[in-house]
Amino acid sequence: MQTALRTSLPETELASRANFAPHARVVREERPAQTTGLPLSIRGLRKSFGDNEVLRGVDLHIPAGQFVAIVGKSGCGKSTLLRLIAGLDKIDAGSISFGQDFEPRDIQPEDIRVMFQEPRLLPWARVLANVEVGLGRDRASGDAHARAEKALTEVGLADKRDQWPSVLSGGQKQRVALGRALVSRPRVLAFDEPLGALDALTRISMQRLLERVWRDQGFTAILVTHDVSEAVALADRVLVIEEGRIAHDVVVNAGRPRQRGSAELAGLEGSILSHLLSADDRT
Amino acid sequence: MSLIDSISLPRSLRLPRVDGLIQWIVPLAIIAIWQVASVAGFVPTRVLPAPSDVALAGWKLLLSGELVRNIWVSFWRASIGFLIGGSIGFAFGLANGLSQLSAKLTDTTLQMVRNVPHLALIPLVILWFGIDESAKLFLVALGVFFPIYLNTLHGIRTVDPQLIEMGRIYGMTDGELFRRVIFPGALPSIFVGIRFALGIMWLTLIVAETIAASSGLGYMAMQAREFMLIDVVVLSILIYALLGKLADSASRVLERATLAWHPAFQKR
Incomplete structure (x- = not known):
């Protein structure tokens, strides 16, 4: 196991932050004309469970109607971030605000919804x-x-x-x-690994369905997943979380509907994966 | 949108006839063998009268009106006692399942009382209430209380916390959460409690009636014993069996009607 990770090191070096730059152009404007989504700003967000500091200062802005995927190893704090955004847990420090021109009273509980791994x-x-x-x-x-x-x-x-x-x-x-x-x-839909328990074929058809309803309705989508290929297939932007912080912010600039397994997506997936694995190596 | 909407007609009523008859083959066969053994003289009538004699005794008592009156008295005592004990048990189960404070306050006491066999209280109950109706009702209610209390409490405590979180996220008020999530989730367990309680209900009543009563099935059996009317004694015992079966069937019909969603109650 260790040797396998070592041999992948040269590749990891290549996938440095600079490598993402060519993809990191402005997201193509293909939202519905008027998006119903809410923009979302997070500042200095911290959360601990006992002595375990799960989120160590997250700063993030998500424009209205964007599809953001959050990836990271288990325990990195990605689900905690989602639960805080959805208002399921209390914030220790920092802030999460929805909208720019909106007063907080303009935002109804029905505007923010969560979908879990279990159907519930x-x-x-x-x-x-x-x-x-x-x-x-x-x-x-x-x-x-x-x-x-x-x-x-x-x-x-x-x-x-x-x-x-x-x-x-x-x-x-x-x-x-x-x-x-x-x-x-x-206006904001948070997904906590919603397809994690499904078989591969069902998962692909569900991904298509998610993409379709997102395009139809124009909500702001935040998807937590451990499946990097799912993240690059669906999202405009992939956030890699490591040790409670956003380590990488990668824009996925492929057109929609996306071609599964295309070279562009596969390349992006590879570089994100090797990043996640290199983080493993460093520790 | 209410719980009522999700209730469908009892499926057991639509079962094919044959299925319903199968369960009666064994009891009927036992009676047939018993009859043959009695007529052939293998079983002395002083030990066990033939089924035909028991049926004859039943017929006579039916004509005199005594049988119906005694069954009615026993049935009435059982139902009222069950309703009183069951409602109190259900109320405590709800309170202690939903409120930590209430559970801390009363659960330990109830668990201590539970470990006293309620039939051991008969001498005390006779001193308190005499051999009046209230003595029997008290004993039945006490016996029925615990299975319903324990199973209601267990049902409420084991409702899937993920569903409760879901209900809260989707803005359910406390009342709605109870009506749409907690109560339906606890219902299978509550039914287990009801079926236990029905068994205890008959047991308690019969013991109470044989010891201290001036009417009812248990009294009828004790009177018959004094006059050596063994056919009436056997008749009483058979009626207990039938009433027990009837109570169990009633709870099953109710279970099927309200738990139609449960995979265990779905006929495909």
């Missing part, structure tokens, strides 16, 4: 009722059914509306969870 569907509610949960405070409104059905159609499961979650496959459950996250038309 209510087993005792039928598929449609599970999607309706995503409406938040609008659950009681008259058009709740119609909106839920529309979201279900978007994820291609309109015919499963009256099924129990237990009869669905893993990929279908995750699509219901996506429908539930989408139904309130969020």
